Amino acid sequence: MKLFTHKYLRIFSKQRPRVILLAILALSILTHSCYKERLGLDKITGGTWNPELAAPIAFANLTMSYMIRDSKDTWKEYPDGLLSLIYRQNTISDIAADVIDFPNQHSDTTIQFNMDPNMQVGDSAFKYIIFETNFVANNGERLDSILIKNGFVDLVMTTNLNHDGYLELTIPSLTRYGVTFIKKIKFKYSGGNSTTIKATVDLSDYYLTLDNSGGAHNHIKEYVKVSATKLATPDNSPYTFELNQDIRDLSYYLAMGYFHQHSTNIDETSIPIDLFDNQTAGSIFIEDPHMYITLRNTYGLPSEITFDELYAERDGVKLDIKSSLLPTLNINYPSFANIGGYDTTVYHFNINNSNIKDIIALNPKHLVFKGVVKTNPQGTPVDNFVLDTSHITVDVEVEIPLHGRAISFELRDTFDISNNSDVENESKVKAITLNVNTDNGFPFDVYVQIYMADSLNNIIDSVYHSSGHLVSAAPIGPAPDYRVVSKQHNLAKIELDDKQIDNYNKSANLILAAQATTIDAGQKVVKIYSDYSVYIEVSAKAEVETDF
Numbered sequence: 001m002k003l004f005t006h007k008y009l010r011i012f013s014k015q016r017p018r019v020i021l022l023a024i025l026a027l028s029i030l031t032h033s034c035y036k037e038r039l040g041l042d043k044i045t046g047g048t049w050n051p052e053l054a055a056p057i058a059f060a061n062l063t064m065s066y067m068i069r070d071s072k073d074t075w076k077e078y079p080d081g082l083l084s085l086i087y088r089q090n091t092i093s094d095i096a097a098d099v100i101d102f103p104n105q106h107s108d109t110t111i112q113f114n115m116d117p118n119m120q121v122g123d124s125a126f127k128y129i130i131f132e133t134n135f136v137a138n139n140g141e142r143l144d145s146i147l148i149k150n151g152f153v154d155l156v157m158t159t160n161l162n163h164d165g166y167l168e169l170t171i172p173s174l175t176r177y178g179v180t181f182i183k184k185i186k187f188k189y190s191g192g193n194s195t196t197i198k199a200t201v202d203l204s205d206y207y208l209t210l211d212n213s214g215g216a217h218n219h220i221k222e223y224v225k226v227s228a229t230k231l232a233t234p235d236n237s238p239y240t241f242e243l244n245q246d247i248r249d250l251s252y253y254l255a256m257g258y259f260h261q262h263s264t265n266i267d268e269t270s271i272p273i274d275l276f277d278n279q280t281a282g283s284i285f286i287e288d289p290h291m292y293i294t295l296r297n298t299y300g301l302p303s304e305i306t307f308d309e310l311y312a313e314r315d316g317v318k319l320d321i322k323s324s325l326l327p328t329l330n331i332n333y334p335s336f337a338n339i340g341g342y343d344t345t346v347y348h349f350n351i352n353n354s355n356i357k358d359i360i361a362l363n364p365k366h367l368v369f370k371g372v373v374k375t376n377p378q379g380t381p382v383d384n385f386v387l388d389t390s391h392i393t394v395d396v397e398v399e400i401p402l403h404g405r406a407i408s409f410e411l412r413d414t415f416d417i418s419n420n421s422d423v424e425n426e427s428k429v430k431a432i433t434l435n436v437n438t439d440n441g442f443p444f445d446v447y448v449q450i451y452m453a454d455s456l457n458n459i460i461d462s463v464y465h466s467s468g469h470l471v472s473a474a475p476i477g478p479a480p481d482y483r484v485v486s487k488q489h490n491l492a493k494i495e496l497d498d499k500q501i502d503n504y505n506k507s508a509n510l511i512l513a514a515q516a517t518t519i520d521a522g523q524k525v526v527k528i529y530s531d532y533s534v535y536i537e538v539s540a541k542a543e544v545e546t547d548f
Contacts, residue, residue, distance in 0.1 A: 063533040076399065080481075081529040088397035089271040093373050094264040096299060096390035097251060100141070105247040107133045111226055113161070114237040119230045126227035131243075135210055135218040142381065143210045143218045143257040149388060151203040151250035157185050158196045161239045164188050165228040169243070173209040173220060181206065189231060203247070210257075252388055254339070258381045259301060261374060266394050268309060268370040273398065276314070276363040282408035282515065286400055287525055289360040291321070291349040291367075294395040295331045298342045299375065300385035303331040303392065307371040312364035319362050323354035331373070331392060339385060360400060369396050402528035403482075406444060410515040414457060418508040431543040432501070434494040438471050439487045439535040443526040446471035447515045452500075452507040459511070461503035463494055471534065473519040482527045487535075 064083060068075040076084040109131045116125055135143055157167050166186040174181035187197050211219035226241050276284075297303060306328045310321045325347055332343040351357045359367075373392055376384070440446075448470045450463040472490040477483050496504075518526045 059535070059537040061533055061535045063531065064528065065530040068530070077530050081531055082401060082403065083528050083530055084399050084401040085275055086397060086399055087271050087273050087367070088395060089269050090393055090395035091267055091269045093266055093392040093394070095388065096386040097388040099262050099264050099375075100255070100259050100386055101138065102146070102250045102252070102255075103136065103138055104250070105133075105135060105245075107131075107245045109224065109243050111224060111241040111243070113226055113228065113239045113241060115163070115228055115230065115235050115239070117235060117237075119235075121230050121232050124227055124229045126225055129224050131222040131224050133220050133222065133245075134216075135208075135220055137218065139260045139262065141218075141257055141259045142212055143255065144212065144383075145210065145254075145256045146208045146250075146252050147254040148203045148206045148208060149251040149253045151206075152248055153201045153203055154244075154246040154248065155183065155185060155199045155201070156196065156244040157187075157198075158194055158242045158244075159187070159239060160194045160236070161228055161241070162189050162233045162236060163228045163231045165226065167241060167243065168225040168227075170223040170225070171220065172223070173211070174203075174206055176206045189233070203250070212257075254385065254387055256383070256385045259375065259384050259386065261376050261379060263375075264373045264392075266305065266369070266371040266373060266392075268368060269394075269396070271367040271369075271396060271398060273364055273367060273400075275400065276365055278411045278413050279363055279409065280412050280513070281410040282406065282517075283361065284363055284404060284406045284409050286357065286360045286404040288351060288401055288403055289356050290399040290401075291354070291356050291359075292395075292397045292399070293329065293347045293349070294393075294397070295329065295345040295347075296342045296393040296395070297331050297333050297345070298340075298387065299390040299392065300334055300336065300339065301375050302333060302377065302382065303373055303375050304377045305329050305331060305371045305373045305392070305394065307369060309368055309370035311368055312359045312362050313366045313368060314362050314364045317362070319355075319359055319364070321349070321354060321356065321359055321367075323349050325349065325353060336383070336385060340387065360398075367396070367398055369394070403525070404518075405522050405525055406516050406518045407522035408515055408517055410513060412511060412513045414453075415510045415512065416508065417510055418455065430498045430501075432494075432496040433541045434496075435539045435541075436470060436492040436494065437537040437539075438490045438492070440471045440474050440490065441484055441487045441532045441534055442471070442528070443473050443476045443482075443484055443524075444471075444516045444518045445469065445473045447517075449513045451511040451513065452503050453509045453511050454506075455508040457509055457511065460507055461500055463496065463500070468492055468494065473517075476519060476524065476526055479525075482525055483529065484532065 068083070074086055076086050078084070109129075111127065111129055113127050116123075119125060137143060155169065159165070159167075164187065166184055168182065168184045171181045181201075183199065183201055185197050185199055187195050189195065208220075211221065224243065228239070295305065307326060310326065311318045312321065313319075329347055330345070332345045334341050334343045349356050371394070376382070446469075448464075448468050451459045452461045453459050469490070470492045472488045474484040474488040475486060477485045518524060
C-alpha cells in the first residue's frame with residue numbers, strides 16, 4: 001500500500017520546528033493508490049466487481065521528545081520538561097590587527113667624527129652617541145611594549161670618511177629571545193667623496209619596550225658607535241656619519257599600552273525565526289519570552305556596543321526592541337592574567353525590562369541587529385592590551401518558551417506529488433472514507449484542509465468542503481504548570497468521492513493548511529512539555545470497481 005503518510009512524514013521529520021504541527025497531521029493524508037496494493041485487486045480477474053472494502057491503514061504515537069530528538073540546538077528542555085524554541089545568531093567584530101595598527105617609522109641622526117692627528121696607519125678610533133626617538137602612533141596611543149609579528153628596519157648609512165670603518169647600532173629595549181638588538185655596518189673605503197651602505201633587518205619575533213616615564217611618550221633610546229681605521233689617506237676631519245632608519249610593515253602578536261578610542265562595526269545580522277515562516281493567519285501569544293545578548297571579548301580593554309539596529313520584522317513591518325538596558329551595553333574585558341582568554345558579559349531581556357513580549361506577538365520572521373563597538377569609551381587612560389586576533393563576538397539568542405496561547409494559528413506548506421507513481425487503474429477506486437481516531441495529549445484543537453493544486457499552485461480541489469476538525473484539545477490543570485490532565489479523543493472522517501480522486505491524479509502539488517487554537521478558543525494559557533503525545537489511528541473504507 002502507498003500512503004501519503006509514510007512519504008510525507010519522512011519529509012516532515014527533517015524540517016524545522018515550524019512544521020512539527022504539520023507532522024502530527026500528516027498521518028491523515030492518505031492516497032487511494034494504496035488499496036490496490038493492499039487488497040491485491042490486480043490478482044482478481046474475470047467480470048466486474050463493485051465491493052466496499054475496509055482496512056486499517058496506519059497508526060502512530062507521536063511524542064514531542066521523539067520529534068525534537070535531532071534538533072537539540074533548536075530546542076531547550078527545562079528540568080520539568082517545559083520546551084522552548086531557541087533561535088540564535090552571532091557575528092564577530094573586526095580583529096585588532098585591522099583596528100589598531102602602527103604606521104611606518106622614520107628617523108635620522110647625524111654624527112660628527114674627528115680622527116686623532118697622531119693616529120698611525122692601522123690605528124682605530126671610535127665614538128659613542130646616544131640617540132633618542134619617539135615611536136609615532138596613528139591615534140596618539142601610549143605604547144608600553146610590542147611583541148612584533150612581522151616587520152623590517154631599513155638602515156642607510158652615508159659617510160664622507162676616506163678610511164675604513166663601521167657603524168654599530170644597539171637598541172637595548174629591542175630584544176629577541178632575550179638577546180639585545182645589535183647591528184654592525186662595516187665599510188671599506190674604495191675612493192670617492194662619500195660611501196653609502198644599506199642593510200635590512202627582519203624584526204620578526206622581536207620584543208620592543210618603550211619608555212613612558214618622566215613625561216616621555218613612546219620613547220626609544222638607541223646607542224650608536226662609529227669607528228674608523230686609518231689608511232694611508234689624508235685626514236679630512238671632521239667627518240660625518242648620517243644614519244637613516246625606516247621601520248616598515250610592522251604587525252604584532254601582542255601590544256600593551258593605552259590605545260585611546262577606536263570604533264569597529266558589527267555588521268547587520270539577521271536571525272531567522274522559522275516558526276512563523278509558513279504562517280498565513282492567526283497569532284501566537286507567548287507569555288514569557290526572553291532575549292539574551294552575550295558579548296565575548298578578547299580585547300584587553302574597556303569597550304561598549306551601541307546598537308544602530310535592533311528590531312523584529314514580519315512582511316515589511318518592523319518593531320524596534322526597546323529596553324532600559326539599551327541602546328548601549330558595556331562589555332567586560334579580560335585581565336592581564338588572562339591574556340589570550342576572554343571575558344563574557346550577558347544581558348537578559350525579559351518582559352520586565354523590555355518589550356520582548358510585543359516583539360514575539362508580532363510573530364516575526366526575522367530579528368535583525370547591527371551595531372558599533374567603541375573602545376575605551378570613557379577616555380580615561382587605563383592599561384590595555386591587544387592581541388592581533390583580539391575581537392568581540394556578539395551572540396543574540398531569542399528564546400520562545402511554549403507557554404502561551406494560540407488563536408487560529410495557521411501554517412501552510414506545499415509538497416510535490418508530480419512524480420507520484422503507481423497510478424495505473426486508479427480510476428477503479430470510486431470512493432474512500434478515512435476514519436481518523438485520535439487520542440490527543442496536546443492542549444490545542446487542530447483543523448486541517450488539504451488542497452490539490454497544479455504545478456502553479458492553482459487549487460483544483462480540496463479534501464474538506466470546509467476545514468476539518470481533526471484533533472480535539474486536551475484539558476489542562478491550573479497554574480503555574482498548566483499541564484494536560486488527560487487525553488482527549490476525537491473521531492474525524494475524511495470522505496473522498498470519485499471526482500476528488502480524479503483531481504488528485506491530475507495534481508502536481510498538495511497544499512496542507514493546518515490551523516491550531518489552544519483550549520477554550522485560545523483564551524487559556526497552556527504549556528507544552530516534552531512528554532506530550534498524540535496517538536493517531538487511521539482506517540479506511542473504499543468502494544472499488546474492478547474487472548475480473
